[in-house]
Amino acid sequence: MIYKHIPDVLVKVKFSDCNKFRYQLTIENPIKTDGKSLCVIMQNPSVANVRIADKSVQFLEKLIFKKEVKLFRDVKSITIVNQFAYIQTNGFIGSPNKIGKENDSLISQAIEVSDMVLVAWGKTNAYPERQKIINAILMQYPAKQVLATKAHPSRGTYKDFIEPYTY
Structure with a gap:
């Protein structure tokens, strides 16, 4: 199934030179003249790029820009980063060669410039060692509001989906 970005958003993407890694996907709601930024x-990453979304990205766009969830009413832009930057849709197995050489610095940069962070890999993370590294990056920004999803966004619901993140 092909998923599209919701109407009227502006999308930017940062890929590796070889196009096998997607480091950042930024989605902006141009209707809002001012607002907060959210790092997810x-x-x-899956197939989402400037032209197409995937199920998870489309769900997040709707949740944040369309569903009037109180936490996200003031969000103007979303920057999506991943603990592994290697693009693969099915059968993903995380390994050090799938992190991407620029990934950790771009995760840190996205967190630094965001107003809040949403950890959206679901209740459990299949890669606890990688999660420790992500947690260490998050802990460098103690003033950030960090939230979590109760499930992976591809299986998300629009009601009671967000909770505080626990390290």
């Missing part, structure tokens, strides 16, 4: 951290 997921597991690994």
Whole structure:
């Protein structure tokens, strides 16, 4: 199934030179003249780019820009990063060569410039060692509000989906 970005958003993408790693996907709601920025951290990227979304990205766009969730009413932009930057849709197995050489610095940069962070890999993370590294990056920004999803966004619901993140 092909998923599209919701109407009227502006999308920018940062890929590796070889196009096998997607480091950042930024989605902006141009209707809002001012607002907060949200960094979303997921597991690994799928096919989403400037022209198409995937199920998880489209769900997040709707949740944040369309559903009037109180936490996100003031959000103007979303920057999606992943604990592994390697692009793969099915059968993903995380390994050090799938992190991407620029990934950790771009995760840190996205967190630094965001107003809040949403950890969106679901209740459990299949890669606890990688999660420790992501947690260490998050802890460098103690003033940030960090939230979590109760499930992976591809299996999300629009009601009671967000909770505080626990390290």
